[in-house]
Amino acid sequence: MSIKGTRRQFLKTAGALGAVSTVPMIGCGAAPKVVVIGGGFGGATAAKYVKWFGPEIDVTLIEPNKTYTTCPFSNLVLGGVRSLASITHDFVPMAEDHGVHVVQDLVVAVEHRKKMVKTQGGKTLAYDHLIVSPGIDFRFETIEGYDATVAETIPHAWKAGPQTALLRKQLEAMKDGGTVIIAPPPNPFRCPPGPYERASMIAHYLKRHKPKSKILILDAKDKFSKKGLFTEGWKSQYPGLIEWVPASKDGRVLRVDAKAMTVHTEFESHKGDVINIIPAQTAGKIAHTAALTNQFGWCPVKFDTFESTILDNIHVLGDASIATKMPKSGNAANTQAKVCAAAVVAVLRGETPSVPTTSNTCYSLITPNYGISVTAVYRVSAKGYTPVAGAGGLSPMGEGAKFHELEARYARGWYANTAKDIWG
């Protein structure tokens, strides 16, 4: 075997050696099994990186869809600057280049005592460690008149794919002079700056194609991520186009009337030509089914390994987990998955997991050429993840076009490399 071989070649060679070693060996049992639920930012990263850190481990990724469409950059699809295809990724490299078994199925039950999962398709898979990265589900019950069926006409578009396409289609069909209502959720929720980037990208489209139109943001909160930077950008790029109404000024949407295309706050009603309701959120369904959630609907974890504090040998990553100061973002899920993968490999090798340092970098686009960012490096303690003081933070206020143009370029660079890091 050439020491200059590629990792891909190596995996194949290791696989061949593995086949030989299926004969029972003294002091070396069958390969330990890791099962990963969910092929998004957390799950796909975890599957790939368990193999990367521990090629001897048998890894299976279970994901119900053939492809994964990312929420990051889905606002660019709404703005007409990216296609859905360009933010949709398959699992072929996962299987062919990284040696992960990919199963297209839905996990319907976790049998913790037996260390097994059961799928809708009737499969039973045994694991030594289970990694659960189910993302979010919606608490439709928090808004009267809104549910999964109504979402077919008034989209949330907070899971990317058909919902994104639907909202884009509605924006294209809207008359010039129309009102687009965006109703962001209360904390905590997936992608804190996301609703405001969405408003920006829709504004980019309206400014060019339907300049008499307006965006009304009816918020369940009084402040939001990167608020100063968004406000500065909206003022210079879209004067008068975007109105933001905080919860304290009666912004919170309580009821939706889909037939009348109106939304109701405590004291007022607003008519929209296109309405985007982003409901309050909770951990993805399987986290609830498997009893991994606390009374608030999210999953408590040990911070150094992302192992559930409720059930042993089950790890929860990404939006569904409680990672203290780390936001519910794709980048955070990705870095958490690497920590979790390294810890699982260490434990399976009988070692102590190393102390993690994680990071999050989050770009938002105000126009395709105007980017802003927030970043942090996190250290872990008994209290959880805390950003390093004096580091990280927001893009400075008052920067010129050159700075924001560079941040927009780096946002695209981040997307390309992050997608490859996960699904490539």
Place this chain on the structure above:
Amino acid sequence: MRTHQPFRFGLILAAALAVAVPTVSAEAASKVARADLIASNCFNCHGFEGESIGVIDGLHDMSAKALVKKMNEFRSGAKPSTIMKRIAKGYTADEIQAMGRYFESLDNK
């Protein structure tokens, strides 16, 4: 994916050949994982194993010395940046050294 780490490669080889070789050194494995884990924070923007496919510079062909120097220049502001100053200030000198060692170990120089 053209690169791999020689020392990790050796480790994997040992693991794969566990038929003949009793155990992998636990200590060595942990040390490797720590450097890898720290460096993997860089991959989001700079590419998997430091190989960038976008507009952001790759890191796979950097020496440890060059990486440490650059990170220190970002920290001090001697080298202007949009985001790297904010990021570089978050890591300890040891962590930056570990990142440097990781990228230097890639066998594509």
